[in-house]
Amino acid sequence: xxxxxxxxxxxxxxxxxxxxxxxxxxxxxxxxxxxxxxxxxxxxxxxxxxxxxxxxxxxxxxxxxxxxxxxxxxxxxxxxxxxxxxxxxxxxxxxxxxxxxxxxxxxxxxxxxxxxxxxx
Numbered sequence: 001x002x003x004x005x006x007x008x009x010x011x012x013x014x015x016x017x018x019x020x021x022x023x024x025x026x027x028x029x030x031x032x033x034x035x036x037x038x039x040x041x042x043x044x045x046x047x048x049x050x051x052x053x054x055x056x057x058x059x060x061x062x063x064x065x066x067x068x069x070x071x072x073x074x075x076x077x078x079x080x081x082x083x084x085x086x087x088x089x090x091x092x093x094x095x096x097x098x099x100x101x102x103x104x105x106x107x108x109x110x111x112x113x114x115x116x117x118x119x120x
Contacts, residue, residue, distance in 0.1 A: 028050070031043075031120060033115050040117075041053075042095075047092065048090050048092050052088045064108025065082075065084060067081075068080060069104075073096050080092055080093040097120065101118070102116055103117070
């Protein structure tokens with residue numbers, strides 16, 4: 001009984017911690033991932049991909065951030081730089097269903113962050 005109670009408490013604490021950092025539901029129709037206590041949403045457009053960032057459920061402006069997207073599609077690899085565009089980072093490339101995407105970011109403070117996505 002004691003072990004069950006401990007396991008239940010750990011499970012409840014884990015759910016709360018995951019929810020505290022956002023990342024549960026996409027706000028822009030994209031794919032959500034969490035890295036470095038931040039929520040990231042990758043949104044595939046017709047000819048560009050956008051990355052939105054959240055901190056504890058609140059939008060975080062990517063001012064001063066830089067990076068690139070690396071895309072693995074059908075055995076081929078491609079890269080595109082990310083540029084700040086208002087409340088998001090944007091890369092000029094097309095994402096196909098099933099693509100594996102790695103966002104390699106650097107914050108304004110110089111901290112590297114790597115986020116992985118699979119396009120559905």
